[in-house]
Amino acid sequence: MNVEHFLASFISQVINELFGLAIQPEEITLQKTKKEFEGDYTLVTFPYIKASKCSPEITGERIGEKLLSTNPSIIKFNVVKGFLNLSLSNDFWLSEFKHICAQSNYGIKPEKSSGKQIMLEYSSPNTNKPLHLGHVRNNLLGYSVATILKTQGHDVIKVNLINDRGIHICKSMIAWKLFGNGETPESSGLKGDHLVGKYYVEFDRAYKKEIQHLIDNGTSKEEAEKKAPIMLKTQEMLQKWEAHDQEIISLWKMMNGWVYEGFAISYKKLGVEFDKMYYESNTYLLGxxxxxxxxxxxxxxxxxxxxxxxxxxxxxxxxxxxxxxxxxSVYITQDLGTAIERFKEFPHISQMIYTVGNEQDYHFKVLFKILEKLGYQWAKECYHLSYGMVELPEGKMKSREGTVVDADDLMDGMIETAKETTESSGKVSDFSNEEKEKLFHTIGMGALKYFILKVDPKKKMLFDPKESIDLHGNTGPFIQYAHARIKSILRDSKTDINGLNVHDGLTLHEKEKELIKLQYDFPKILSEAANTYNPAVVANYIYDLARLFNQFYNECSVLKEPDLKIQTFRIKLIATTAAIIKNGMNCLGIEVPEKM
RNA sequence: GGUCCCGUAGCUCAGCUGGAUAGAGCAACAGCCUUCUAAGCUGUGGGCCAUUGGUUCGAAUCCAAUCGGGAUCACCA
Known part of the structure; x- marks a missing residue:
């Protein structure tokens, strides 16, 4: 039973009895009492003063007194101006806490229990260049939303539509043919996607040079862009590709193969995965x-x-x-065809989510509208998970001009920072090398992922490569640290946590009660995050929980607490805190260490 | 020009289904480790919530206009 509902239904009865106003429990809005006032929940009395024919204060007093006398869980109230603050008893909160303890994964619904199947597309890279910071946001967001939807019991099919054909792919291929001298990942020591990306930049350089040359000889800029020899060659190559020219196809296969090897490494490091891959070379004629x-x-x-x-x-x-x-066909033709295909291929999916940047907002509006006009019922279940661009202090990133933050560099840099910080703390001297590497990865990637996911997806975000991502304050490692601290206490307690029972009648410390109340919110947070496709909701919640735990940690000792009933309760309390931190961070694709 | 998104502390962000004195982190300053991990905790300073008007008992939150920033309006993807 939900606390707000429980209170709201009582309040609606009371208001009806006192003032003769029939009001549905759903219409009563309760809010959490602000820190500076005493109480757990607050009822704003302004909406009822017409019916009560009294001042807001008196209205509050009357409702409060009635509630106090009829509901044993309410032990106190106070009225400040038009606000009725209600306090619930310790035993009430303790019994809520027991519910939390009783569930192995509090807040998370069993796998595939909702009966709803959702397809979520994300990542969708081009095979002509390596992944950059923008892709990182896409991947983390898509993976995280998929995980959050799973907590609601939905069956989520994660798919990746790889853009593996087209003029931009041919650009890298032409440049490699012209300037590559047969260079391979093996011969150059470069990661495959980086090698191909190098020739994409190379193409642009040569193209610009040719354009300038033509302009110098009196050609107009527009004309030069069309007539540059390297561009003509690229277009010829695309035509040959579409005509299944064997030589072009095998070059294409070879270079794409390099890219996929590179992507596989990046995806693994990012910790994302897919249930099904689609390739545009297979779907581009659809529609x-x-x-x-x-x-x-x-x-x-x-x-x-x-x-x-x-x-x-x-x-x-x-x-x-x-x-x-x-x-x-044009771009939208294949998107139409692909969508229709997918709903045929997976007849049980009830929703289709596209994780694509907000620069394509218009495109998706058009796409969904056309599907609707074609009479597809599921068109209204298509959703564009739109996210803002990642910008650098100097502005937008541009692959062709090489002003991008490379995904691999970024991840390696974060892991290196984590390594330096961790080693200087001297806490991991007893770790094996393998354990250390794993920990540096967990912390570095945790910092990066949290940094990106804590901001509202639809907002553009700023990233300054010169200022490395922080490891203190509102960060991933802060939360990981709180988790490691809890685990350390639990190890030292040397007890079987599941075997412990929480006693009634305990007097709760302020921070203990706050911890219970905040833990209680976890399921609501998950469903809100799922409904709004917003991992930032989870990120900010988990941060609040970790911060609250740290405050508790400073004020209350667990293992040194002499009263065994209290000690037992505290062990249970921090164990559930750790479980929620772990499950919450899992929703963001972030691992939490046992020790750091 | 049309459409859409965004303007909150020096910086990065919460809060936006209307409610009490607008919150965190970073940066700055001052404290706290013989006590379960100081990647922590406590405190100080820092705000015309872009501007103006409207709705309301009540507006950072809703509406309108204005100003600033961005995206988009391809037989590109």
């Missing part, structure tokens, strides 16, 4: 049937030049081309 279907349903129309379009001006969007005049 033409949907175009035909749309034409016959008169959703689309043919234009004078034979291209096919849809008019969305009535929906405050523009006209959108869905098939070129030469009959080839």
């Amino acid at each position: 033409k049937e949907a175009v035909q279907e749309g034409l016959s349903k008169k959703v689309f129309y043919k234009k004078m030049d034979n291209s096919v379009a849809i008019d969305l001006t009535a929906d405050k969007l523009d006209e959108k081309i869905v098939l070129r005049s030469d009959g080839t």
